[in-house]
Amino acid sequence: MKNVKWISAAAFALLLACPLAACGKQEQAQKEGEGTDAGLTPVTICLDWTPNTNHTGLYVAAANGYFEEAGLDVDIVQPPEDGATAICAAGQAEFAIAVQDNLAAAFARTEPMGVTAVAALLQHNTSGIISRAGEGMDTPKGLEGRRYSTYNGVIELAIMKQVVETDGGDFDQVQLIPYSLEDEAGALKEGLTDSIWVYYGWGGINAQLEGVDFDYFYFKDIDPVFDYYTPVIIANNDFLAQHPDTAKAFLSAVAQGYEYAIENPEEAASMLIEGDSTGALAGMEDLITESQKWMAGQYKAEVDQWGRIDPERWNAFYNWLSENGLVDMPIPENTGFSNEYLAP
Helix, strand or coil: CCCCCCCCHHHHHHHHHCCCHHHCCHHHHCCCCCCCCCCCEEEEEECCCCCCCCCHHHHHHHHCCHHHHCCEEEEEECCCCCCHHHHHHCCCCCEEEECHHHHHHHHCCCCCCCEEEEEECCCCCCEEEEEECCCCCCCHHHHCCCEEEECCCHHHHHHHHHHHHHCCCCHHHCEEEECCCCCHHHHHHCCCCCEEEEEHHHHHHHHHHCCCCEEEEEHHHHCHHHCCCCCEEEEEHHHHHHCHHHHHHHHHHHHHHHHHHHHCHHHHHHHHHHHCCCCCCCCCHHHHHHHHHHHCCCCCCCCCCCCCCCHHHHHHHHHHHHHCCCCCCCCCCCCCECCCCCCC
């Protein structure tokens, strides 16, 4: 759960002052009708983390030529620490990857940051708590008297408190220890901690491959208010207003990439690995392939249209944040997302 962090005002100001060198194409993209030598419109998307199976559809769209067919020259770049949302808001990337919980800080302010969530990469929140099997931590109440590795995030701890209490437990009885883990599955196996917040498509699959016998519960199964959107594609508001057709073309190509990944998970996994220029996936072929197979069922889950954001679920989570005093000011309903750029 490495994404439970908030962007400070100082960090945001620093990011505005220090543009990403890799995002130099954006100024071109803002000019009507200007493109590359091949007649393609340059677009940049800034990831939230190193490449992983959340992002596969982007790499498939690039490898299969879907972006070029849409008239786009797409650059997939890495963010500075915690910087994807700020980079996008500053206009240094047209698109970025973010998560709904972190975006709350962008919207709960007098002058909201200029970004809008335009597509859900996954239909449901697949995060939850992993623990050693058979030790009673298969439900939140079972965490009483056990160690939980925490990032000490405000929203993180509020979610943990609610799920434990919803299950009839006492959160004060959970032993909070600092998160300092390099290998989550190994930490459980070696007894360094008892429970960890992970995303099943990565942490759970990795534990399977490492032969860890584990229990797992999803937050969304304990309380549906926690079935929020993580991760999502966000877009710069000025870009959306000035170039709606380019935004729609980009999302249409990305949707093709995810549809391909759903139907061809092993081939898509290979495209992700081959497209990774960071080296982060080296030696992780088995994990990527198995994760991709599992994620194929998560990109759309039970819905027909990839990327659609359910207003009821989006609003429910932000209402919960407001009601529990977890944001500086209430976030009005239907703030920060739009389905209008998705293909009908």
